[in-house]
Structure formats: C-alpha cells, structure tokens
Amino acid sequence: MPLPxxxxxxxxxxxxxxxxxxxxxxxxxxxxxxxxxxxxxxLALILTLTHLLTAPEPVTLTLPLGLPWLGAHFRLDALSAFxxxxxxxxxxxxxxxxxxxxxxxxAPERVLPFFPAFLAGMSLVVLADDAFTFLFAWEFMSLTxxxxxxxxxxxxxxxxxxxxxxxxxxxxxxxxxxAFGVMAGPNGGYDFATIRAGDMSPGVATAALFLALLGAGxxxxxxxxxxxxxxxxxxxxxxxxxxxxGVMTKVAIYGFIxxxxxxxxxxxxxxxxxxxLALGGITAALGVLYALMQHDLKRLLAYHTVxxxxxxxxxxxxAIAFQANLMYASAAMALTAALFHVLNHxxxxxxxxxxxxxxxxxxxxxxxxxxxxxxxxxxxTALAFLIGAAAISALPPLNGFVxxxxxxxxxxxxxxxxxxxxxxxxxxxxxxxxxxxxxAAACFVKAFGITFLGRPRSPAAAQAQETDRYSLxxxxxxxxxxxxxxxxxxxxxDGLGPVVGLLNGEARLVAQHNQPWLTLAPIxxxxxxxxxLLVLTFMALSGTAAAFLIHRLASNALRRGPAWDCGFPDASxxxxxxxxxxxxxxxxxFGSIVFQAREQVTMPPPGNGSPAKLEVKMRDPVxxxxxxxxxxxxxxxxxxxxxxxxxxxxxxxSLVFGALVALLxxxxxxx
Amino acid sequence: MHSLEFDIAHFLAGGxxxxxxxxLYQDRLYALINVFALHSLALALAxxxxxxxxxxxxxxVTAGIALLFKTIFxxxxxxxxxxxxxxxxxxxxxxxxxxxMLAGAALVALAILVMLPVTAGADALSxxxxxxxxxxxxxxxLLMISRHNAVSLVIGFMSLExxxxxxxxxxxxxxxxxxxSVAFSVLIALIVIGVFLFRIRERFDSVDMQAMDAFREExxx
Numbered sequence: 001m002p003l004p005x006x007x008x009x010x011x012x013x014x015x016x017x018x019x020x021x022x023x024x025x026x027x028x029x030x031x032x033x034x035x036x037x038x039x040x041x042x043l044a045l046i047l048t049l050t051h052l053l054t055a056p057e058p059v060t061l062t063l064p065l066g067l068p069w070l071g072a073h074f075r076l077d078a079l080s081a082f083x084x085x086x087x088x089x090x091x092x093x094x095x096x097x098x099x100x101x102x103x104x105x106x107a108p109e110r111v112l113p114f115f116p117a118f119l120a121g122m123s124l125v126v127l128a129d130d131a132f133t134f135l136f137a138w139e140f141m142s143l144t145x146x147x148x149x150x151x152x153x154x155x156x157x158x159x160x161x162x163x164x165x166x167x168x169x170x171x172x173x174x175x176x177x178x179a180f181g182v183m184a185g186p187n188g189g190y191d192f193a194t195i196r197a198g199d200m201s202p203g204v205a206t207a208a209l210f211l212a213l214l215g216a217g218x219x220x221x222x223x224x225x226x227x228x229x230x231x232x233x234x235x236x237x238x239x240x241x242x243x244x245x246g247v248m249t250k251v252a253i254y255g256f257i258x259x260x261x262x263x264x265x266x267x268x269x270x271x272x273x274x275x276x277l278a279l280g281g282i283t284a285a286l287g288v289l290y291a292l293m294q295h296d297l298k299r300l301l302a303y304h305t306v307x308x309x310x311x312x313x314x315x316x317x318x319a320i321a322f323q324a325n326l327m328y329a330s331a332a333m334a335l336t337a338a339l340f341h342v343l344n345h346x347x348x349x350x351x352x353x354x355x356x357x358x359x360x361x362x363x364x365x366x367x368x369x370x371x372x373x374x375x376x377x378x379x380x381t382a383l384a385f386l387i388g389a390a391a392i393s394a395l396p397p398l399n400g401f402v403x404x405x406x407x408x409x410x411x412x413x414x415x416x417x418x419x420x421x422x423x424x425x426x427x428x429x430x431x432x433x434x435x436x437x438x439x440a441a442a443c444f445v446k447a448f449g450i451t452f453l454g455r456p457r458s459p460a461a462a463q464a465q466e467t468d469r470y471s472l473x474x475x476x477x478x479x480x481x482x483x484x485x486x487x488x489x490x491x492x493x494d495g496l497g498p499v500v501g502l503l504n505g506e507a508r509l510v511a512q513h514n515q516p517w518l519t520l521a522p523i524x525x526x527x528x529x530x531x532x533l534l535v536l537t538f539m540a541l542s543g544t545a546a547a548f549l550i551h552r553l554a555s556n557a558l559r560r561g562p563a564w565d566c567g568f569p570d571a572s573x574x575x576x577x578x579x580x581x582x583x584x585x586x587x588x589x590f591g592s593i594v595f596q597a598r599e600q601v602t603m604p605p606p607g608n609g610s611p612a613k614l615e616v617k618m619r620d621p622v623x624x625x626x627x628x629x630x631x632x633x634x635x636x637x638x639x640x641x642x643x644x645x646x647x648x649x650x651x652x653x654s655l656v657f658g659a660l661v662a663l664l665x666x667x668x669x670x671x
Numbered sequence: 672m673h674s675l676e677f678d679i680a681h682f683l684a685g686g687x688x689x690x691x692x693x694x695l696y697q698d699r700l701y702a703l704i705n706v707f708a709l710h711s712l713a714l715a716l717a718x719x720x721x722x723x724x725x726x727x728x729x730x731x732v733t734a735g736i737a738l739l740f741k742t743i744f745x746x747x748x749x750x751x752x753x754x755x756x757x758x759x760x761x762x763x764x765x766x767x768x769x770x771x772m773l774a775g776a777a778l779v780a781l782a783i784l785v786m787l788p789v790t791a792g793a794d795a796l797s798x799x800x801x802x803x804x805x806x807x808x809x810x811x812x813l814l815m816i817s818r819h820n821a822v823s824l825v826i827g828f829m830s831l832e833x834x835x836x837x838x839x840x841x842x843x844x845x846x847x848x849x850x851x852s853v854a855f856s857v858l859i860a861l862i863v864i865g866v867f868l869f870r871i872r873e874r875f876d877s878v879d880m881q882a883m884d885a886f887r888e889e890x891x892x
C-alpha cells in the first residue's frame with residue numbers, strides 16, 4: 001500500500017510547487033511552502049522506514065502515463081526504500097532549516113517553486129521502474145536543481161556554474177539513455193522487469209557498466225567528471241546545496257547501483273570492479289586535496305563531497321570484484337560499507353552545509369579568510385558544525401568512522417581474490433583511502449578552526465548573531481542522527497540487510513541485533529569488531545576524568561590574558577593563522593605535483609614600506625588535460641562550421657542535392 | 672501482367688520524366704512555364720489513369736486539382752507575374768544542353784537503380800511509378816540548383832512537388848485530405864513566392880539570384 005501513497009506525496013510536492021508560484025512574494029509564503037514540504041517529507045520518511053523494516057517485498061504499480069505502449073512503471077523495493085529514506089530525510093531536514101533560513105532569501109520566487117519540485121523529482125527517480133520514467137524523473141531532477149543553482153544568476157560565476165552543470169547533466173543523461181538502450185536490446189523492452197529477466201551478452205553488461213559510470217558518475221561527481229560539482233553546489237542557496245551535495249549525489253549513486261547490481265543480469269567482469277575501485281580511490285584522494293586548497297567554505301564542502309563519492313565507489317568497486325568471483329559474503333561487506341556511507345554522507349554533509357548556511361546568514365561571508373571566532377556568538381551552530389566535522393573526518397564514536405571502518409574491512413578481505421591485479425590494486429586503493437581520511441581530518445580542522453576559533457577577521461564576523469531555532473533544530477537533528485548511527489551501527493547494518501540481500505543474491509551480513517553490547521562484528525567476533533557505545537563510554541569517562549583531574553590539580557584562579565601576545569600586545573586579527581597558511585604544508589607536499597602549485601614571494605627591498613606578497617598559482621590537472629582539449633576541439637569545429645552559415649541559396653540547395661544523391665548512390669551501391 | 676492498363680500508366684509516368692528533362696534546357700521563361708504546364712497535365716493524366724485502374728475515386732479529385740491548379744491556374748499566374756515584372760524577354764543562360772542532359776540521364780538511372788531493388792516486393796506498377804517519381808524529384812532539384820532566376824526556382828520546386836504527387840498516387844493513393852492540404856500549401860507557396868518576387872524586385876531591381884547574392888556578400892563583410 002505505501003507505493004500509491006508515496007506517489008501521491010510526490011504529486012502533492014508538485015502541487016506545492018505550483019502553489020509556491022502564487023505565494024512566493026507574500027510575506028508568509030516561504031514558511032507555508034517549506035512547512036508543507038517538511039510535513040510531506042516526514043510522512044514519506046515514516047512510510048518508507050516502516051516499509052524497509054517490516055515488509056521488504058517489492059511492490060509494483062503501472063500507471064497509464066508516459067509512453068503509450070509502455071506506461072509508467074513504479075516499484076518500491078528495499079533498494080528504493082533505502083534511498084527514499086535518504087531523500088526524504090535530507091529533504092525534510094532541509095525544509096526544516098529553510099523555515100528559518102528561507103526568510104533571508106533575496107529572491108524567494110526563484111527558489112520556492114523549484115524546491116518541492118526538486119524533492120519530488122528525486123523521489124520519482126528512486127521509484128521509477130522503467131527507463132522512460134527513470135530518465136524523465138532524472139532530467140526533471142537535473143532541471144529543477146539547475147534552476148535552483150541559477151537562483152542568484154546575477155553573479156557571473158553562478159551563471160557559468162549553471163551552464164557547466166547543464167552541459168554535464170545533458171552528457172550524463174545521454175550516457176544513461178544509451179545504457180538503457182543497450183540493456184533493452186533490439187526488442188526494446190524498456191521496463192526494468194523485462195531488462196532484469198532478459199539475458200545479456202557479456203559485452204552488453206560491460207557497455208552498461210561503462211555508460212552507467214559515465215552517466216551516474218557525472219551526476220555524482222566522480223573524477224574526472226566532477227568539474228561542475230564544486231561550482232554548482234555552492235552557487236545554490238545553502239539548504240539546496242545541502243540537498244544537492246547530500247542527497248542528489250546519492251540519487252546518482254542509486255542510478256549506478258540500480259543499473260550495475262540489479263538490472264544487468266550478466267555478471268560484470270572482475271576488471272570492471274577494478275576500474276570502479278581505482279576510479280574511486282583516485283576520486284577520494286583528489287577530492288580531498290582539492291578541498292584542502294579551498295578557502296571558500298561552501299566550495300570546500302562541495303569538493304569534499306567528491307572525496308566521499310570516491311569512498312562510496314571504492315565500496316561498490318570491491319563489491320563488483322567480489323561478485324565477479326562469486327564471493328558473496330565479502331561482497332555483502334563491501335556493499336554494506338558503501339550503502340552505510342551513502343547514509344552517513346547524506347547526514348553529515350547536509351549538516352555541514354546547513355551550518356555553513358547559518359554562518360552565511362549571520363555574517364554574509366563564505367570566505368574563511370574573513371571569518372573567525374564565531375564560536376562565541378554562535379555556540380550552538382559551532383557545536384553542530386563540530387559534530388559534523390568530526391563525523392566526516394571519520395572520528396569514533398560518530399557514524400563516519402563506522403562506514404570507513406567497514407570499507408577497510410572489505411579491503412582487508414581482498415587478498416582472497418584470485419586475480420593478482422586486484423590483489424595489488426586493493427591495498428593501493430586502501431592506502432589512498434587512508435591518506436584521504438587523514439587529509440579529510442586536516443581539512444576539517446582547518447574548516448572548523450579558521451571559521452569558528454581564533455578572533456574575527458572581519459567586522460561582519462565580529463557582529464555575528466546566533467541563528468534561528470528552526471535552523472538549529474535541523475542541524476541538531478542531523479547531529480543526533482550522526483551520533484546515533486555511530487553508536488548503534490548494528491541497527492543500521494541490519495536495516496541495510498534487505499537492500500544488500502536484494503543486490504547480492506540474498507547474501508548479506510550476519511544479523512547484528514543479537515550481538516552483545518551493540519557490538520558490530522561483521523564477520524566473526526574474534527577477527528574484527530567495533531563497539532561505538534564502548535568508545536563513547538570510554539571517551540566520556542576519560543574526558544570527565546581528565547577534566548576533573550585538571551580542575552582538581554591545577555590552579556582554580558581564572559586568568560584572562562591576551563592571546564598571541566608574542567611581543568605584540570595589540571596584534572591585528574590578520575596575524576592569526578589563515579586558511580591559506582593552514583593548508584600550506586600540504587600544498588607544498590602534494591599540491592606542487594598534483595596542482596603544479598607555484599609560490600612566489602615578493603619581498604620589498606629594505607627601506608620600502610610596502611607589504612611583502614605571497615602569490616600562489618595552481619592549475620587544475622583535470623581541467624587542463626581532460627576538458628581543455630575538448631573545448632578547443634569544439635570551438636575549432638564550430639568556427640569551421642560557421643562558414644556554412646553564409647552560403648547562398650543555391651549553395652544550400654546544392655548541398656541538399658549533393659547529400660541526397662550521395663545517399664542514394666550509397667544505397668544503390670550497397671545492395 | 673503487361674496489360675494495356677500497365678502500358679498506359681507506364682507511358683504517362685515516363686512522359687513526366689521526359690518532360691522534366693525538357694524543363695532542364697528551356698532558356699526562355701515563357702517556354703519554361705509552358706513546359707511546366709505540360710508537366711502538370713501529364714501528372715493529371717497519370718493520376719487520373721491511376722484512379723481509373725485502381726478504382727480509387729478520390730484520386731480523381733487529386734487529378735482534378737492537378738489539372739485545375741497546376742496546369743491552368745499556376746502557369747497563368749506565373750505568366751502574369753513575369754509580364755508584370757517585365758522579364759518575359761530575358762534569356763536565362765543555361766549551363767549547356769549536353770551537360771544538363773547527361774546529368775539528368777544519370778539521375779534517372781540512379782533513381783531506377785535505387786528504387787527497383789528496394790521495392791522488390793511491391794507490384795510492378797507501383798515500382799515503376801516510384802522509380803519515375805524519384806527521377807522527377809531529382810530532376811526538379813537539379814533544375815532548382817542550375818538556375819539563377821527566381822521564377823525558374825519556383826518552377827523547379829513545383830515540378831518537384833509533381834513528382835511527390837505521382838509517387839503518392841502510385842502507392843495506392845494517399846488520403847484525400849493530405850492531397851488537398853498539399854495542393855493548398857503549394858498554392859499558398861505560389862502566392863507567397865509571388866509577393867516575394869515583387870518585393871525582391873522592388874529592392875534589387877532584379878529577380879536574378881546572383882544579383883541578390885552579391886548584396887549578401889557585401890552584407891557579410
């Protein structure tokens with residue numbers, strides 16, 4: 001029964017979109033629209049959660065919409081239920097946040113109508129059960145999110161980001177279209193049930209894998225298809241950024257999983273898994289390096305999304321490799337890790353983007369170099385942001401640690417694979433993953449430290465105010481979920497059981513709910529286990545003990561002294577560590593190779609009072625080597641084709657005539 | 672199979688191809704229009720004959736339209752237009768009869784080579800008709816690209832359209848509504864083209880396409 005209700009809820013979201021056109025300009029309009037979106041998302045969340053936990057039998061429904069001979073097929077199974085939870089959780093929290101945040105929107109008529117439609121589009125992608133409905137919903141999702149990216153189109157950077165996003169979205173949809181075309185075969189069975197039941201040749205399966213990598217990868221932000229993501233995600237209003245980064249990339253991953261693990265009936269060759277694994281590793285490492293070099297808070301978060309997509313794809317690549325070798329128990333581990341990270345990333349990335357939104361409302365600044373000291377005026381935002389930063393840095397007892405730990409557990413199972421290439425590749429990717437985890441921690445020490453600690457670097461930061469209750473409620477909901485998923489990982493793993501079973505030939509991890517003390521023991525207790533509750537208890541006890549000892553043994557007298565008093569009692573805030581200086585060591589080590597970073601120091605000669613200058617130049621290797629050649633070729637081709645625009649009418653007719661005769665000649669000779 | 676009916680249909684359709692070839696080397700506009708009228712007459716007869724042997728009454732309407740509009744009305748209108756434009760005495764330089772005839776013959780051969788193998792399953796009558804119709808279409812296109820005068824362009828376009836109607840009639844008839852709408856669109860095209868011819872003349876003092884191209888070349892710089 002939940003499927004028709006879910007579809008009706010999506011329709012209700014679309015209706016709210018239309019309603020939002022009418023009320024966008026009214027004073028209370030934004031409250032009403034976001035309130036309705038919140039209510040619908042919550043309802044859908046409860047429905048899907050109960051469906052996943054109680055009756056994971058697939059439900060299907062065919063409506064006489066769309067193509068006349070196909071109809072619109074919808075299906076709710078464990079996989080779509082899980083991703084619907086991600087979508088509706090993210091959508092609900094973003095709506096809650098926007099109840100407060102949306103009040104500050106300068107152009108509500110550009111945001112309100114598209115926001116519920118965007119949510120509906122994402123839900124429909126996940127529910128679609130035929131290629132046409134899937135692609136239609138996918139394009140709908142892309143276009144509505146594009147409209148949201150273009151909400152503040154007056155800024156040239158946003159317009160450029162929107163254009164790039166549109167180009168990449170078209171490219172991705174084209175790849176997916178071809179993927180479905182290849183899988184449907186010459187008989188054109190475009191509903192997923194037919195595709196699932198049909199037998200494919202191994203070549204078709206491989207082609208579908210490549211096309212799904214291109215199509216879903218470009219949406220998710222897989223290197224080298226990520227270029228649009230760090231430009232487009234920050235351009236949207238913050239609650240939409242949270243949705244795009246936290247949820248829409250997950251819908252893209254849903255598309256990949258649906259095609260590769262569900263629809264492709266032929267086993268994917270093992271090297272396909274190796275390819276996905278290698279791409280995931282490169283994406284993770286490059287993404288976090290990019291993120292470290294950013295001083296714009298939202299852009300940093302967007303680049304960091306690229307890293308997390310890499311981690312998820314590492315899990316998926318391992319799962320493909322294990323499945324190709326019929327090692328379903330190990331594949332269950334890898335899949336659980338990937339899906340767990342999907343949930344986790346949607347939680348903490350949304351949380352961080354919402355926190356950035358709160359900072360943006362309070363100060364009007366996104367540039368870290370102009371923030372600082374916000375922990376004093378905004379203590380609650382700072383706390384929520386800190387929890388998110390710790391979770392994304394994979395610190396126990398929060399949720400990020402669990403999924404990365406599971407990914408490492410899956411990597412540790414790879415020596416059992418028979419292929420030597422994978423035996424060597426997996427540890428290398430593991431090293432990249434470890435590197436990116438460490439760099440992520442550095443990245444978020446920088447993000448939190450520069451933004452919230454120290455002293456304000458601009459008057460705007462000095463006059464910041466704590467954000468409103470709705471925003472805080474949204475952030476703390478997510479923070480609480482981060483903590484819960486971290487200390488009760490067994491419940492999440494059990495909830496993921498039906499999803500993993502669906503994708504993995506009914507093989508799943510052992511049930512965790514009867515493990516003692518909420519321990520997570522994916523294989524056997526003796527081999528590896530993790531207990532978030534224990535870690536939390538230990539941290540709480542040792543923290544309390546340390547605080548107690550310090551307060552007991554140290555002097556009680558409260559002292560307030562000037563900070564940074566190294567001979568300059570009234571040093572300006574500019575003498576603090578900056579975001580740039582924080583990233584400098586890592587830029588020296590990695591950036592000089594990866595980004596060809598070049599630093600140039602200009603020292604004024606003695607006697608000259610002008611300040612010294614440090615210039616850093618960086619190049620994006622992906623842009624330089626992958627995109628510039630394409631751009632150059634397109635420009636060159638269109639310059640040449642431009643001549644065709646100024647022909648005389650006889651020349652045009654001659655062209656038509658020549659083409660016709662050539663085609664007929666070809667036809668006559670061919671036969 | 673080779674009955675009298677088939678022979679007559681074959682004759683009329685083949686006659687259209689021959690008249691299309693005739694169109695190619697008419698260097699006087701009056702003669703061109705008159706030959707076009709003959710072309711349309713042949714079309715009307717061919718379609719009428721098809722209507723008779725297929726016993727398809729709506730094709731009589733098609734034939735009537737061809738006779739009324741394309742054989743009488745359009746040629747008369749074009750006569751008036753060129754007299755008003757004062758170009759009825761101009762000679763159009765045609766590229767050379769030999770060259771045009773060779774190109775035309777090659778196109779006819781191509782049309783037959785393409786059509787006959789493709790339509791192997793159909794009956795002989797419609798196969799021949801389709802091959803001839805394609806030849807007429809190709810010859811019309813050739814006429815359009817080998818002429819400079821705008822009026823000749825119009826004639827080329829109309830003869831091309833005649834080829835399409837021939838194809839449709841041969842292929843067991845197309846719905847009458849389609850045929851009528853095509854006929855009206857051709858008429859409207861004639862009106863629009865006629866208006867344009869006068870407008871073009873007003874601006875450029877000529878309906879020679881080359882003269883207009885010269886203006887375009889200047890604008891382009």
